[in-house]
Amino acid sequence: MIDKNIRTIRAEIERIDTLPTIPTILKKLLGVIENPKASLTTIGNFVSNDPVLTSRVLRMVNSPVYGFPGRISSVNQSLILLGLNVVRGLLLGVSVFEAMQKAMLGLWEHSLGAAIAARVIAKRKKMNEPEEVSIAALLHDMGKVALSLKFPAEYEKLLSDVEARSLLIYEGEKELFEITHADAGAWVAKRWNFPPNLVEIIEYHHKPHLSKNYPMQTAVVHLADALIRARGFGFAGDMLVPHLNQAAWYSLDLKEQDLKDIMLELEDLLQEAAEFILSDE
Amino acid sequence: MNNAVVILSSDIVLSSILQRLIAGRQVICYKEEQPALDFIYHSLPRLLVVQIQDEQSRSVGIINDLKSDPVFGQIPIIAIVPDDLVISSWDRLLADDYLRRSAVERETALRVSLCLSRADRIVEISPLTRLPGNITISRQIQQRLDAGQTFALAYADLDYFKPFNDKYGFSRGDEVIKMVGRLILNLVREQQPQGSFVGHVGGDDFVFIVECDAVEATSTSILSYYSQIVPTFYDAEDRERGSIVSVDREGKQRSFPLMTLSIGIAHNRMRKFVHYGELVEIASDMKKHAKGKKGNAFSIDRRALVKKGDF
Numbered sequence: 001m002i003d004k005n006i007r008t009i010r011a012e013i014e015r016i017d018t019l020p021t022i023p024t025i026l027k028k029l030l031g032v033i034e035n036p037k038a039s040l041t042t043i044g045n046f047v048s049n050d051p052v053l054t055s056r057v058l059r060m061v062n063s064p065v066y067g068f069p070g071r072i073s074s075v076n077q078s079l080i081l082l083g084l085n086v087v088r089g090l091l092l093g094v095s096v097f098e099a100m101q102k103a104m105l106g107l108w109e110h111s112l113g114a115a116i117a118a119r120v121i122a123k124r125k126k127m128n129e130p131e132e133v134s135i136a137a138l139l140h141d142m143g144k145v146a147l148s149l150k151f152p153a154e155y156e157k158l159l160s161d162v163e164a165r166s167l168l169i170y171e172g173e174k175e176l177f178e179i180t181h182a183d184a185g186a187w188v189a190k191r192w193n194f195p196p197n198l199v200e201i202i203e204y205h206h207k208p209h210l211s212k213n214y215p216m217q218t219a220v221v222h223l224a225d226a227l228i229r230a231r232g233f234g235f236a237g238d239m240l241v242p243h244l245n246q247a248a249w250y251s252l253d254l255k256e257q258d259l260k261d262i263m264l265e266l267e268d269l270l271q272e273a274a275e276f277i278l279s280d281e
Numbered sequence: 282m283n284n285a286v287v288i289l290s291s292d293i294v295l296s297s298i299l300q301r302l303i304a305g306r307q308v309i310c311y312k313e314e315q316p317a318l319d320f321i322y323h324s325l326p327r328l329l330v331v332q333i334q335d336e337q338s339r340s341v342g343i344i345n346d347l348k349s350d351p352v353f354g355q356i357p358i359i360a361i362v363p364d365d366l367v368i369s370s371w372d373r374l375l376a377d378d379y380l381r382r383s384a385v386e387r388e389t390a391l392r393v394s395l396c397l398s399r400a401d402r403i404v405e406i407s408p409l410t411r412l413p414g415n416i417t418i419s420r421q422i423q424q425r426l427d428a429g430q431t432f433a434l435a436y437a438d439l440d441y442f443k444p445f446n447d448k449y450g451f452s453r454g455d456e457v458i459k460m461v462g463r464l465i466l467n468l469v470r471e472q473q474p475q476g477s478f479v480g481h482v483g484g485d486d487f488v489f490i491v492e493c494d495a496v497e498a499t500s501t502s503i504l505s506y507y508s509q510i511v512p513t514f515y516d517a518e519d520r521e522r523g524s525i526v527s528v529d530r531e532g533k534q535r536s537f538p539l540m541t542l543s544i545g546i547a548h549n550r551m552r553k554f555v556h557y558g559e560l561v562e563i564a565s566d567m568k569k570h571a572k573g574k575k576g577n578a579f580s581i582d583r584r585a586l587v588k589k590g591d592f
Contacts, residue, residue: 040471067409067459071513080506081460083467195513213517 002154002176009177012150013184014191019145020095021052022104024277029053033088040079043087048075049276051111051138052145053091057082058135059192060090069193073132099152103159106235107145109277111138113233116269117224120262125252127216136201137221143185143202144169144237147177162238169237170206182206208248219248231263233270285309285324286393289317289340290332295361295385299330302389314343321353328397332361333374341374348375355405357396361385409455410462412481418488421478422557425490426549433496433548435579436564437465437503439485440572444527444537449516457514457540458485464510465489465503472499488564493548497581500544504577507542515539543571544579551584 002009021029032038032046047053054075061078062069072078079087097104118137122130148155154176162172170180186203197214204211204218205225211218222245228234229241254262285307290296296310309326311317321329329347333340344360347353360376364383368374378396380388405414413421425432439461446454466479469489478490491499512520519525524536545568547560554560563582571580 066463068456077510080467081463083470
């Protein structure tokens with residue numbers, strides 16, 4: 001176990017001001033924002049494919065500076081409220097991960113895949129705000145980014161331990177830190193004044209039955225996470241597919257045929273997503 | 282508002298130097314405080330240059346009195362101070378800028394123009410939205426009319442804002458106002474980065490100015506984003522129900538729909554206007570018309586031209 005208590009870990013996590021992204025995204029980002037013709041819509045489409053850029057934008061728009069903290073959970077709405085100049089300046093300040101590049105690239109694919117899957121499920125369930133659920137899924141693992149930023153050596157070792165011992169990543173995290181990436185992600189989200197639904201979904205995406213105020217949205221992200229792992233898209237940090245939470249599964253009320261349809265619908269979308277992250281231009 | 286620069290100094294030599302340096306403007310020199318004040322009170326000059334001897338001078342009292350009055354406090358004041366004066370704190374000398382006596386010859390012209398341009402830039406800003414207020418709004422409209430520009434003036438306000446404020450409290454009402462101000466500002470700038478203008482009249486009233494060809498697209502995008510964002514300012518159950526229970530002006534409980542945005546648009550493409558007030562009045566009429574429509578809506582003045590050949 002790490003030689004720190006939970007309070008110290010929390011304090012270190014909450015001190016994070018900005019999360020780094022992966023090099024492939026940064027390269028493309030510069031291309032997007034340095035283009036003088038870039039509109040808020042093109043920037044928005046780009047940003048909403050990346051968990052770190054999305055979290056950066058949400059943090060800014062929900063900061064007390066603008067006067068309406070904790071209200072905005074959509075990337076496009078954030079960009080309109082921030083304005084083009086602020087957005088450019090904000091995105092130019094993004095840094096990149098130097099370490100664990102392969103694992104991080106996998107995590108990015110996993111996050112984007114989960115966001116796509118959550119949107120497909122939310123639409124099929126005819127939920128009011130499919131975009132909101134999709135953003136929550138995009139951000140659900142931001143705690144992993146936070147932990148590997150603050151404790152890079154420990155987290156890298158954790159990844160290989162987890163693989164050697166066939167553990168789920170949050171089991172490994174629990175052993176090492178006494179907390180999981182779900183806790184870490186929720187701390188950051190709360191600290192950055194994210195809307196309450198995002199905080200709750202991030203916190204309970206592995207225990208959806210504990211979500212009090214947003215049980216359906218949390219269940220969707222929980223299922224999206226599992227489906228994307230099962231599909232083998234990206235890399236969430238371990239090789240296993242965690243058990244689907246029974247209560248969440250029943251509350252979603254999906255048939256086996258629904259699942260097949262969802263998986264089918266996902267294929268093309270995931271193909272596009274993979275090209276977005278991996279293509280080199 | 283008068284365009285004069287007032288100089289208050291008992292030193293005739295200094296006054297005449299200043300007068301020479303502030304060339305190209307109307308400059309009025311006073312040796313004594315009382316007549317200077319009389320003039321300031323009656324004609325609201327653009328700038329005041331005051332010589333002070335020390336922190337106890339009578340002119341310091343005059344500066345501070347002017348600055349603590351909301352009307353006269355907007356007049357920028359430059360204090361000319363002796364080279365050896367120690368200024369302990371700006372709390373006791375409410376000047377906007379100062380010049381040492383020995384720097385007068387070298388710096389006055391630039392300091393004066395900087396002071397004036399700074400005053401133009403910051404005029405009056407709504408503390409809530411940080412957008413310019415009514416004086417700037419009127420000036421912006423009048424300047425465009427005087428320059429013979431064709432443009433559209435849009436007047437936007439929220440419907441059912443009062444019951445929202447009553448139910449959720451003014452601090453959440455303020456949040457909505459800030460959001461709407463920010464939304465209008467950025468969408469106007471996105472449609473027309475140069476030459477557009479956004480102001481906050483007060484309360485839940487906003488205006489913006491864009492080119493005629495851009496006004497419908499701008500209004501449409503404002504209404505569309507507004508309708509997506511505003512529900513997040515309600516509690517979940519109200520949002521789902523699509524209405525709130527609050528009290529009306531007579532104090533009776535009733536149900537109100539979620540706040541909508543109405544935009545009235547006036548323009549001078551088909552008619553000539555001389556005074557900004559005429560255009561504001563039409564925009565305001567159009568806004569009433571838009572309020573008659575259901576939901577988020579804008580109405581644009583399509584009344585025919587007054588005389589032929591005005592196109």
